[in-house]
Amino acid sequence: MxxxxxxxxxxxxxxxxxxxxxxxxxxxxxxxxxxxxxxxxxxxxxxxxxxxxxxxxxxxxxxxxxxxxxxxxxxxxxxxxxxxxxxxxxxxxDGASGSFTLHKTESTPAVFIIGGIGITPVRSMIAEATNQETDHEITLLYSNKTPEDAPFLSDLEEMAERNPDFQFVPVMTRSSADEWGGERGHIGAKLLKRYVSDIHKPIYYLSGPGGMVEAMQDMLIEAGVNEDNIRSKEFAGY
Missing domain, CATH: 2.40.30.10 (Translation factors)
Incomplete structure (x- = not known):
């Protein structure tokens, strides 16, 4: 276009x-x-x-x-x-471009490990899968400092209510237990395995600040995930 x-x-x-x-x-x-x-x-x-x-x-x-x-x-x-x-x-x-899109094989699960503003393309993918009622089994681990820092948090909570195949796991790194009743701290292999029963089966999507994307890729590889099953998109702080 x-x-x-x-x-x-x-x-x-x-x-x-x-x-x-x-x-x-x-x-x-x-x-x-x-x-x-x-x-x-x-x-x-x-x-x-x-x-x-x-x-x-x-x-x-x-x-x-x-x-x-x-x-x-x-x-x-x-x-x-x-x-x-x-x-x-x-x-x-100039229209639309890019290949950071959800895989077509609905029998293969999708796991999104996302930081902050990296949620922007992911919200689109999860909304489309929800609205089209695809059979993708989707897990989203979404890291932010606090709920106030998390874009589209309420949208994702609403999608999780509508889509039985979508498991939403918001993770806050700087909220106390009194402030946030969900998962806290940084995403690691232990947290991943708590929500993904077979870590070798999904396609992984990483999106967020460059440092986080690199750390999550290293974590997945160290956990034994096939590097060919990892797709990533870095968001620069411009």
Whole structure:
């Protein structure tokens, strides 16, 4: 798809320092759950050496019929300009691309080990599997500092209620037992095996900050998971 303009319909805070942007859906726009797009600001008031264009995951599933991106708000010129973009403004985008998508074989389980904003493509995949009522057995281990830092936490809780094949395990690294009654601490092999009975069977999807993705890949390999069954996507802090 050639570059075209889309209009910002709505923006909202979805977690601490994290915003979702709802865009006008172009006619005939098709994408797969888990894919991304490139958003380019038009004549921003400030820019930096990284330029006016960034890759952003499509957060909603095709079956939800909404074009939504989300990002942590940092100090970069792009993030600040995007945060302050008035509703009704236009940006350029170039359609959908990327292969970080859910495998087709429904008899093979999927295990997502995700940190923070890395949830954006995963929310799309799990929503699509839930809405289409596929037979994928899905487990999501979702790490954040606190519930306030976790984008789309309530969406995922609602999907887990609707989808009997989806096991949702939010994990908080900086919440006390009084603040959070669920899993706490860092994700490791012990936690994984508590929720995944046969760790050799699933396809694993890792998404989040680069350091976490590397650590989780090392953990899986050390636990005996076949490296060919691990797919990863790193989110830079731009």
């Amino acid at each position: 050639a570059n075209q303009k889309i209009t910002l319909k709505k923006k909202e805070l979805v977690a601490k320092d994290t915003m979702a942007f709802h865009w006008e859906m172009p006619d005939g726009f098709d994408f797969k759950a888990g894919q991304l797009t490139h958003i380019k600001l038009i004549n921003p008031s400030k820019t930096d050496e990284e330029g006016n264009k960034r890759a952003l995951s499509l957060v909603y599933a095709p079956s939800e019929n909404e074009l939504v991106t989300a990002t942590r708000i940092r100090d970069s010129a792009f993030k600040q300009e995007l945060k302050d973009l008035p509703e009704g403004s236009e940006v350029e985008f």
